[in-house]
Amino acid sequence: MLVKTTRMARLFDFYGELLTEKQQLMIELYYHHDLSLGEISDQLAVSRQAVHDNLRRTEKILQEYENKIKLISRYENITLEIIGLQNLLDEAVQDPHLKQRGKKMLDAVKEKLIP
Structure with a gap:
């Protein structure tokens, strides 16, 4: 219940x-x-x-x-991507390759937010 x-x-x-x-x-x-x-x-x-x-x-x-x-589904997917992005950016402070990956993830989130 x-x-x-x-x-x-x-x-x-x-x-x-x-x-x-x-x-x-x-x-x-x-x-x-x-x-x-x-x-x-x-x-x-x-x-x-x-x-x-x-x-x-x-x-x-x-x-x-x-x-x-599908607002909830979209919200949950975007939330997971944002969490992943935050974790990645936390690690990326010293690694330029991870910064680039973080930028790509951020772009993916932006695309989902602004169709």
């Missing part, structure tokens, strides 16, 4: 603004505030089943956004 919670938090961070206010609220209550379906249904005056259905639909919507737009 922790993996799913972490994944949903990441999806919500990237795509939450694309959801309706009600969808945002339910995701926040369930994943960020750790409320149960029953607690959410009491708070919003809807059935537990309605909360469950809305959460599942919203989870699917968020995943579909990532499947189409």
Whole structure:
């Protein structure tokens, strides 16, 4: 469950603004505030089943956004390249060949950031 919670938090961070206010609220209550379906249904005056259905639909919507737009995937790839670049540049202080490799990696990152 922790993996799913972490994944949903990441999806919500990237795509939450694309959801309706009600969808945002339910995701926040369930994943960020750790409320149960029953607690959410009491708070919003809807059935537990309605909360469950809305959460599942919203989870699917968020995943579909990532499947189409791939912001998280791009972000993770760029982050790994930046970490690699930083490590390389840390070593490159004394080695000109490594500096050149670092420049190439930086150029690759720039290309991904600016299509």
